[in-house]
Amino acid sequence: MRIYKILNNNAVIVRNAQQQEQVVMGCGLGFQKRPGDFLDKACVEKIFSLQEPGLQALLSELLQRIPTEIITASDHVICLARLKLPSLHDRIYLTLVDHFHFAIERRRQGIAISNLMLWDIQQLYPCEYDIGLESLKLIAQELDCQLPIDEAGFIALHLANAQLTGNMQITNQISLLMQEILQIVRLKMHIRLDENTLAFHRFVTHLKFLAQRLLSKQSLPTGDMALQEMVQNCYPQAWNCAMVISKHIEAHKHPKLSDAEIMYLGLHINRLHDRQAK
Amino acid sequence: MRIYKILNNNAVIVRNAQQQEQVVMGCGLGFQKRPGDFLDKACVEKIFSLQEPGLQALLSELLQRIPTEIITASDHVICLARLKLPSLHDRIYLTLVDHFHFAIERRRQGIAISNLMLWDIQQLYPCEYDIGLESLKLIAQELDCQLPIDEAGFIALHLANAQLTGNMQITNQISLLMQEILQIVRLKMHIRLDENTLAFHRFVTHLKFLAQRLLSKQSLPTGDMALQEMVQNCYPQAWNCAMVISKHIEAHKHPKLSDAEIMYLGLHINRLHDRQAK
CATH class of the missing domain: 2.30.24.10 (CAT RNA-binding domain)
Incomplete structure (x- = not known):
C-alpha cells in the first residue's frame, strides 16, 4: 500500500x-x-x-453497541453451522450477531418472546433447527445466558434464509408441488380459490406438510377405517379429486400416498369446497 | 468537542x-x-x-457493501412501519437493510426463494404482513425491483421480531393458551405427549390457529352435521375432552367456541390420541 x-x-x-x-x-x-x-x-x-454519512453512520453505531463477546460467540456458532451448511452466505454474521444481541438483552430484562412457528420450523428445517439447539448450548457456555428454546427456531430461520443453495432447492420443490396440487383442485372441483380465506390457508398448510413428507419420504400411518369410509361415501367428488392428486404425485416419481394421506386430503378438499362455495 | x-x-x-x-x-x-x-x-x-479489529471490521465491511439507495429505501419502509408499529426497535435498521440487500441481489440473479411460512405469517401477523406488502410497492418504485410476494412474509417476520411490546403480548397470550389446552388434553386423555412427533406438531398447529382466532374474535363457520355427529358418536372421549377445553376457554373470558371448532378439536384430539398410543 x-x-x-x-x-x-x-x-x-x-x-x-x-x-x-x-x-x-x-x-x-x-x-x-x-x-x-x-x-x-x-x-x-x-x-x-x-466516517460514513447519515444512515450508514446509524448502522455502524448500531453495530458498535454490540459487545465483543457476543460477536465472538456468534462467530463460533457460524463456524459450527458451516460444518453442516456449507453454502451459508457471509450475511449470516450480521443477522446472527444482531439476533443474539437482542435475544440476550430481552433475556436479561426478563422478556420472553414465544415463537409461534417453532413447530413448523422444526419440521421444515430440521438441520437448521438442530444447529439452533446447539447454538443455545454454546451461548449458555460462553455468555452464561440460557436462551429459551423458542430462540432455536429463530436461529434456524436465519440460517435457512442465509443459504444460497441446498435448503432453498427443497423449499422451492415443496412450493412447486403445492402449486400443482392447487391447480388440480381448481380444475377438478370447479372452484375459484380465494387466497385470503382461512379455509385456503388451512388447506395450503396441509399441502405444505404433505409435500414435505413426500420429499423426505415420510408417510402418515394408516388412518382409521370409519373416517376413511365416511369421507369416501359422503364426499365422492373430493375423494376423486384426492385420487387424481395421488396419481399425479406418483407419476412425478414421488412416493405413493398412503390411504390415510388420501383420506385427509379428501377431507381437506371437501372442507375447502364447502367454505369457498359459501 | x-x-x-x-x-x-x-x-x-x-x-x-x-x-x-x-x-x-x-x-x-x-x-x-x-x-x-x-x-x-x-x-x-x-x-x-x-478501525475496529477482527470481526467488528468484517461486520462493518458487510455493511459497507450495501448500496446507499437500499439503505435509503429501507429507511422509508421503516418510517412507514413506525406509523403502525410504534414500538419498533432501532435494530430493524440492521435486519431490514440486510434483508433487502440480499433479496434484491437474489432477484437480480433470478434466484427465487419460496417462503413456506407465508400463509402462517399472513394469519398470525396481519398488520406486519400488510406493511410487508406496502414495502414491496415502495421497493419497486424506488429501486425498480419487483420482489416476489414471499418477501412480504419475511419482512413481516423481521418487523414482528423487532417489536418490544404490542405484537409480543398477543404472541405470548397465544402461546399460553396453547399450553393450557395441551395440559387439559394430557390429563383428560391420559396420554404423554411426545413433542417430537408429526402428530403432535399437527395438533399444536391446529391449537395455534384456534388460539389466534379466539384472540382476534374470529370463529370458524358451522361445520357439516354428518362429520360432527360422526366425531361425537365414534370418538366420545375426544369429544368430551374438546368440551372441557371449550368450557375452560369460556371461563377465561374468551369467546365461546362454535360447534365446528369443537368438532375439529375433537377430531384432532382423537387423531393425536391414536398416534401417540401406537
Whole structure:
C-alpha cells in the first residue's frame, strides 16, 4: 500500500482497495517519506477510516453497541453451522450477531418472546433447527445466558434464509408441488380459490406438510377405517379429486400416498369446497 | 468537542462520546491551536474513526457493501412501519437493510426463494404482513425491483421480531393458551405427549390457529352435521375432552367456541390420541 499524503512524521493518508481514504498512524511512519512511497506496515499502530454519512453512520453505531463477546460467540456458532451448511452466505454474521444481541438483552430484562412457528420450523428445517439447539448450548457456555428454546427456531430461520443453495432447492420443490396440487383442485372441483380465506390457508398448510413428507419420504400411518369410509361415501367428488392428486404425485416419481394421506386430503378438499362455495 | 492532539495545521485528533479517538480534518483546523482548545466545527471536512479489529471490521465491511439507495429505501419502509408499529426497535435498521440487500441481489440473479411460512405469517401477523406488502410497492418504485410476494412474509417476520411490546403480548397470550389446552388434553386423555412427533406438531398447529382466532374474535363457520355427529358418536372421549377445553376457554373470558371448532378439536384430539398410543 502506498502513501497518498503525509500529515506529519507519525501520520499519513493512504487509500484502501475501495479507493477510500484512511489515516494510518504509527511512530516514524511519515518520517522522510513522500507521497507514492510504500507504507511500512510494521510501523502501523492505528488505522482510521472515513466516517460514513447519515444512515450508514446509524448502522455502524448500531453495530458498535454490540459487545465483543457476543460477536465472538456468534462467530463460533457460524463456524459450527458451516460444518453442516456449507453454502451459508457471509450475511449470516450480521443477522446472527444482531439476533443474539437482542435475544440476550430481552433475556436479561426478563422478556420472553414465544415463537409461534417453532413447530413448523422444526419440521421444515430440521438441520437448521438442530444447529439452533446447539447454538443455545454454546451461548449458555460462553455468555452464561440460557436462551429459551423458542430462540432455536429463530436461529434456524436465519440460517435457512442465509443459504444460497441446498435448503432453498427443497423449499422451492415443496412450493412447486403445492402449486400443482392447487391447480388440480381448481380444475377438478370447479372452484375459484380465494387466497385470503382461512379455509385456503388451512388447506395450503396441509399441502405444505404433505409435500414435505413426500420429499423426505415420510408417510402418515394408516388412518382409521370409519373416517376413511365416511369421507369416501359422503364426499365422492373430493375423494376423486384426492385420487387424481395421488396419481399425479406418483407419476412425478414421488412416493405413493398412503390411504390415510388420501383420506385427509379428501377431507381437506371437501372442507375447502364447502367454505369457498359459501 | 475539544482537541486532544494536533497532527498538523489541517488535522487534529479528538475523542468522541465513547472516548474513542477520531481524526478530524479541515482547512486550518489545527492552526495556532493547542490540545484542550475547542474544535471549530465549521471547518470540519472529514472525520475518520478508529478501525475496529477482527470481526467488528468484517461486520462493518458487510455493511459497507450495501448500496446507499437500499439503505435509503429501507429507511422509508421503516418510517412507514413506525406509523403502525410504534414500538419498533432501532435494530430493524440492521435486519431490514440486510434483508433487502440480499433479496434484491437474489432477484437480480433470478434466484427465487419460496417462503413456506407465508400463509402462517399472513394469519398470525396481519398488520406486519400488510406493511410487508406496502414495502414491496415502495421497493419497486424506488429501486425498480419487483420482489416476489414471499418477501412480504419475511419482512413481516423481521418487523414482528423487532417489536418490544404490542405484537409480543398477543404472541405470548397465544402461546399460553396453547399450553393450557395441551395440559387439559394430557390429563383428560391420559396420554404423554411426545413433542417430537408429526402428530403432535399437527395438533399444536391446529391449537395455534384456534388460539389466534379466539384472540382476534374470529370463529370458524358451522361445520357439516354428518362429520360432527360422526366425531361425537365414534370418538366420545375426544369429544368430551374438546368440551372441557371449550368450557375452560369460556371461563377465561374468551369467546365461546362454535360447534365446528369443537368438532375439529375433537377430531384432532382423537387423531393425536391414536398416534401417540401406537
